[in-house]
Amino acid sequence: MPFAEHPLAESNPLTGRFRSYARVQTPRAGRTLARWTAGLGLLVLLAGFLPWTQNIRSTGSLTTLRPQDRPQTVPSTIAGRIQRWRVREGQHVRKGDTLVDIVEVKEKYFDPKLVQRTGEQLDAKIGSLGENRAKGTALSAQQTALRAGLQVSLSKARNYVEQSRLKVNSDAADLVAARNDFTIAERQQQRQEELYKQGLKSLTELEQRRLKFQESTAKLQSAENKLAASRQALTNAQLELASLAAEYQDKLAKSESDRRSVTAYQFDTEGQIAKMRNELANLSIRAGFYQITAPQDGYVVRALKEGIGEIVKEGEPIVTVMPDAPALAAELYVKPMDIPLLRVGRRVRLQFDGWPALVFSGWPGTSFGTFGGVVAVIDNIDSQGQYRILVTPDPGHEAWPKPLRVGSGVYGWALLDDVPIWYELWRQVNGFPPNYVGGPVADAGKAGKSDKKASKEEPSTEEDAK
The missing domain is CATH 1.10.287 (Helix Hairpins)
Incomplete structure (x- = not known):
């Protein structure tokens, strides 16, 4: 609309004196942009009041909960000379199977009878x-x-x-x-x-x-x-x-x-x-001891001694064996300021290296490719400035992938309280720790194979205080 035809133009004394005002007009694109900007701003403002699940992020690797399930080296109890290899790398062995045959090297024991x-x-x-x-x-x-x-x-x-x-x-x-x-x-x-x-x-x-x-x-x-x-x-x-x-x-x-x-x-x-x-x-x-046997069922990972006739000392490792069907656990490291927020039994969401996942840490219910876990162990001493926790599979959720191997990388999110997004942004800008969970926290629903549902926990105030 020309400015001269505008209803306010008649009341403006400059209109009659300057003809340029009659040619000035507001672009339609500008008004559209202004409306979109105002709408987006209002949307962002409203989004700031949406719930956000606080969490403790940590990284680590896969290990085993039981020490006997971890990779172990099989040593030679006595000094000797390798006479024969009975296994190859990658071979599955049973407990008591002979791995290596050795013979004596000390003249005191040379007599076969x-x-x-x-x-x-x-x-x-x-x-x-x-x-x-x-x-x-x-x-x-x-x-x-x-x-x-x-x-x-x-x-x-x-x-x-x-x-x-x-x-x-x-x-x-x-x-x-x-x-x-x-x-x-x-x-x-x-x-x-x-x-x-x-x-x-x-x-x-x-x-x-x-x-x-x-x-x-x-x-x-x-x-x-x-x-x-x-x-x-x-x-x-x-x-x-x-x-x-x-x-x-x-x-x-x-x-x-x-x-x-x-x-x-x-x-x-x-x-x-x-x-x-x-x-x-x-x-x-x-x-x-002339036959070095497998201590338990597992796989021969690596031969630490090669060839025939090589001399081994007492207690010197000869071969590494990975136990069969270990009880996997995620070994995560948490900052000291986050340790008071954790306790044994708290639920954790995990993402494994090499496993496709789409993660929204604040909205666990919308994540895909993560798996449930439960805190099983919290160390009482720090390790290089961080505390180690062990997370085991959550029996109430989907099982962990079978192809996982010990040593794979893991990312974890320990789920805490629900707060508004604006509060979470303000907390992170100021470098404050997450809220101390003093009351019940609603657990998220059980996660399915597509990870459409995530999980939280309901810790007690007394247990969290510990």
């Missing part, structure tokens, strides 16, 4: 111990016999002493009788001498009396000698009785010494037998 010969030595030592025990039993029996013989010998010696004492008494009585006979014979001889001098007795009778006197003298001397011999025999019997205990004590002491020596040898032999049994057991167990 070392275990058998050690067993023979052990049997010989056990036989020697049995004979030694029999010797100890014989020595104990010998001591018993010596003690019994001592009692018998002592009884015999006492009897001999008593017999010698009785003989001394008998010889003493005989001596008294011989002395009486001698005295009587002496007196009779004297009387015969007097009677012969008086002529009352003949010389023949005197000589007979002298002969009897000589016989009495001889008997007296014999009785004295017998008594002296009996007394000497009694003394010898008493000495023998006294020395008999010392003699048997010496024999018993020698037998006891031999028995104790046998006992000491038995203890020493038993120690040697225990040592040989230990050595035999070690050799038997060592013989089982």
